[in-house]
Amino acid sequence: GITPVREAVADWFGFGSTGFERVAPDEADPSGLPPLDADLPNVSRAEAEAVLGRPLPHLDAARFGLGEPDRLALPPEGGVLLGWDHGATSLWVRTTEDPAATRMRKLLDDSDAVQPVAELGEGAVSVTGDHVLATPHRRVAAGSVVLWIDEGIEFRLESDLGVEATESIARRVDPTPTPG
Numbered sequence: 001g002i003t004p005v006r007e008a009v010a011d012w013f014g015f016g017s018t019g020f021e022r023v024a025p026d027e028a029d030p031s032g033l034p035p036l037d038a039d040l041p042n043v044s045r046a047e048a049e050a051v052l053g054r055p056l057p058h059l060d061a062a063r064f065g066l067g068e069p070d071r072l073a074l075p076p077e078g079g080v081l082l083g084w085d086h087g088a089t090s091l092w093v094r095t096t097e098d099p100a101a102t103r104m105r106k107l108l109d110d111s112d113a114v115q116p117v118a119e120l121g122e123g124a125v126s127v128t129g130d131h132v133l134a135t136p137h138r139r140v141a142a143g144s145v146v147l148w149i150d151e152g153i154e155f156r157l158e159s160d161l162g163v164e165a166t167e168s169i170a171r172r173v174d175p176t177p178t179p180g
Helices: 003-015 045-052 163-170
Strands: 018-022 071-073 080-084 089-095 104-108 113-116 124-128 131-134 139-142 145-150 153-158
Touching: 045 071, 045 080, 124 163, 145 163, 153 163
Parallel strands: 018 104
Antiparallel strands: 071 080, 080 089, 089 153, 104 131, 113 124, 124 145, 131 139, 145 153
């Protein structure tokens, strides 16, 4: 039934910074919008870890063609964005205490599927389909994504590799690796 999905999404609203809104198809259409990583300043690993206040999460996803990120960037909404050219993949990492944390809205139409993801972090949801991510700073194009919270970190993994692969990659993220 649909009730567990509604409950999972309602639970997600309780601890994530992202709200989900059903809107008219034209409002959820990301055509012409820039990607999340457009025009963001690149930073070094040391700078990224200083912003995050902890080591960057480790991603063991070599079998998906993802090794070390191709770039690290700082979104205006806070946190750090790790980007890979392969699969147009990005992992946005923000601490849940981030003072710059802002409410973000995922603008979805009825064709976008929001599903809970079992046994990932302290709670997770996937969104399948292209949509708009609206923040107080900008509107960007978003694709299929997995969102979860683990160890005081909010994660947003977006990839063109497909939802199953994206969920599998998400399960390989170590939120608290040892430095060095």
